[in-house]
Structures are given as C-alpha cells and as structure tokens.
Amino acid sequence: MNENFTNILILGAHYDSRARATKDSVNQNSPVPGANDGASGSAVLIELAKVLYNRRQNLSVQIWFLFFDAEDQGVDNSHGILGWNWREGSIKFVQDIENFYNSSEEHFDAMLLLDMVGGANLKFISEQHSTSSLLNELFETGRELGYTYQFPSDPIINSITDDHLPFVNYGIPSADLIINFWDNPDWPYHHTTEDNLSHISNYSLEVTGKTVEQFIYNNYLETNNQFQGDFPWNDDFNLPDSDLLTLIMIFLPIIGIASVLLIIRSRLIKLKNSV
Ligand SMILES: [Zn+2]
Known part of the structure; x- marks a missing residue:
C-alpha cells in the first residue's frame, strides 16, 4: 500500500498452523486448528488492511502486509515434522528481500509482528529480540488507549524465536507482539487441538488491532503539522x-x-x- 513512499513499514503474521498437535495430551497426530497460533495475527492484519486503506492518502508511509507460511512446523516435545525447521517462510523472504524493494531509494522503518494475539485475557510479554524502543512505544500506545492489562508495566520477559528475527538480523527495527504461550493458565492451548475458535476473544483482537492502528497514526498521520510518535527507532546497541x-x-x-x-x-x- 502507498508504493510511492520511500519509507516502508512491514506488518507481519504467520498464517500456517501446526500440522501436528505435539503438546496435546491425547491427539498428538491431529492438526492444530491454529485459531490463535497463526490465524489471530492474520485476521488482525486483514482488518488493518481494510481500515488503513481508507486512510492511505493521509499516511506518509508505504505499508507491506506479509503473511508467512511455514512458521510453525519445527520440533517441540521431541515431535515435529521431518525436515522442517521453525520460521521457514520469513527466513526465505528475508533472503530474497532485495527482490522486493529498491535498496538505493527505499528504506525500512520498522517491522511489527503479531503472533497469538487473540486468546482470552491477552497479556503481551517483553520480547527480548525485539528492538526495545519500538516495543516500548507499542506498549505506551496500548496503555494510552487504556489497555493497561494487555500492555502491563511489569511484563514477563523472554526471548522468542519468531518471524521478526530474520528482519532484526537484516537490520530492520522489529517488534514481536506475543503472549506467554508456554506456561499460561489463561491460554493453555498452545500446540494442542484446543487452539480453536472457542478460545478466541474478539476483544483481544480489537485491542491488538486498535493499538497497531494508533501506533501507525502517531508516526505517519500528520496532525497540526506534527507527528506524535517516536519515529525513527534505533537499533539496539549490542x-x-x-x-x-x-x-x-x-x-x-x-x-x-x-x-x-x-x-x-x-x-x-x-x-x-x-x-
Ligand atoms: Zn506455534
């Protein structure tokens, strides 16, 4: 969207769901429906595309909507799919990224990844591969919208190997909006056959979508001759x-x-x- 702008914002989610429910207590060979782990992020992206398209003429940025395949087929609980690793789609995409933009004229501002954003009692973590200034601004934006439960001031801290990592390694400031999926009584369905629509919260999807939408307006919608956001985001010092x-x-x-x-x-x- 808005291909004439030279600054690019990437919004991403994976749309594959796991072919085997390797953490299910009974049905380990059945597929994961993937209502949260996969579909939730994709759903928010599709809705954002509709909403942002209507305001595209007021946004001073080119936006890519990326839907990754083959994020979720690696090995866990000593089960997996032979020959597959995690994040195959995003790794391949970044390998080929020079084919999709003109590196002498265009520039990537940031990459935002949405993963498992639709479960009940949504609460995001502080994901440590993410560019801290970018993730902090998303948290601030969410909290300013009143979503203080979903963007807590004392989030769980963890590093998640997810589709944003190839973009971080390529040098693009990137942030992963993701929950505690490994030890979470509010959403204990990760990689089980119970990751289905009955455990999806419309409100969680709305909170995620509204926060990303507001983040984009803060940084790319000029109001009163100024922008409200923190753009540009610097790489973390390593x-x-x-x-x-x-x-x-x-x-x-x-x-x-x-x-x-x-x-x-x-x-x-x-x-x-x-x-
Ligand atoms: Zn998964």
Missing part, C-alpha cells in the same frame, strides 16, 4: 561477543606497552641528540 572482547583485552595492553616504549625511545633519541 555488546561485542565474548571472543571479540577477549581479543580486545589481549591486544589493548600490548598496544599500550608498545606505545610507552616508542615514547621512551623517542625521548632517548632527543636526549642523545641534545648531548
């Missing part, structure tokens, strides 16, 4: 890995000693010349 730190620790003293020796040597030469 500490160098431990191998690099070790190398620096070894070489810094060597360089220091060598410099001191060089200074002493030049002083001695001067002294000798003056004598």
Whole structure:
C-alpha cells in the first residue's frame, strides 16, 4: 500500500498452523486448528488492511502486509515434522528481500509482528529480540488507549524465536507482539487441538488491532503539522561477543606497552641528540 513512499513499514503474521498437535495430551497426530497460533495475527492484519486503506492518502508511509507460511512446523516435545525447521517462510523472504524493494531509494522503518494475539485475557510479554524502543512505544500506545492489562508495566520477559528475527538480523527495527504461550493458565492451548475458535476473544483482537492502528497514526498521520510518535527507532546497541572482547583485552595492553616504549625511545633519541 502507498508504493510511492520511500519509507516502508512491514506488518507481519504467520498464517500456517501446526500440522501436528505435539503438546496435546491425547491427539498428538491431529492438526492444530491454529485459531490463535497463526490465524489471530492474520485476521488482525486483514482488518488493518481494510481500515488503513481508507486512510492511505493521509499516511506518509508505504505499508507491506506479509503473511508467512511455514512458521510453525519445527520440533517441540521431541515431535515435529521431518525436515522442517521453525520460521521457514520469513527466513526465505528475508533472503530474497532485495527482490522486493529498491535498496538505493527505499528504506525500512520498522517491522511489527503479531503472533497469538487473540486468546482470552491477552497479556503481551517483553520480547527480548525485539528492538526495545519500538516495543516500548507499542506498549505506551496500548496503555494510552487504556489497555493497561494487555500492555502491563511489569511484563514477563523472554526471548522468542519468531518471524521478526530474520528482519532484526537484516537490520530492520522489529517488534514481536506475543503472549506467554508456554506456561499460561489463561491460554493453555498452545500446540494442542484446543487452539480453536472457542478460545478466541474478539476483544483481544480489537485491542491488538486498535493499538497497531494508533501506533501507525502517531508516526505517519500528520496532525497540526506534527507527528506524535517516536519515529525513527534505533537499533539496539549490542555488546561485542565474548571472543571479540577477549581479543580486545589481549591486544589493548600490548598496544599500550608498545606505545610507552616508542615514547621512551623517542625521548632517548632527543636526549642523545641534545648531548
Ligand atoms: Zn506455534
């Protein structure tokens, strides 16, 4: 949408659901209906496309709606689908991303991922691969809309390997709106046959959609000659890995000693010349 703008915002969700309910207590070979794990994010994206299309002429950004296949077929509980890993679709997409935009003229502002956004008692976590300034702004936006339960001030902290990670690694500020799906009495249906429509909350879908919608207006809808949002979002500063730190620790003293020796040597030469 809005292909004439050079700044690009990506909205993503996966639409596949798991072929086997590997965490089901009984039906481990049955497919997961995937009402939340897959369909909820896709549903919000489709609704956002309708809503944003009506206001596209007032939005100063190009928007991509990406629906990923093959996110959810890896191994868990020692079961999986032979030969499949997690996130096959998004990894492949980012490998080919240069085919879809003109890197000399266009620029990615951010990527927002929605995953499992439709369960009852929705409560988002602080996902640690996400770009912190971007995820913080989504939380602030949600809280300003009154969704303080869904965007808590003390969220659970965890790192989730999800479809945003290839985009983070490509250098695009990215955020994953996702819940606690591993130990959650409010939504205990992850990768079971119970992940069906009876456990979907219309209100949770609405909270997610309205928050992303408002986030987009804050950053790309000009009101009173100004924008309300935090754009642009910076990449998180990453500490160098431990191998690099070790190398620096070894070489810094060597360089220091060598410099001191060089200074002493030049002083001695001067002294000798003056004598
Ligand atoms: Zn899943």
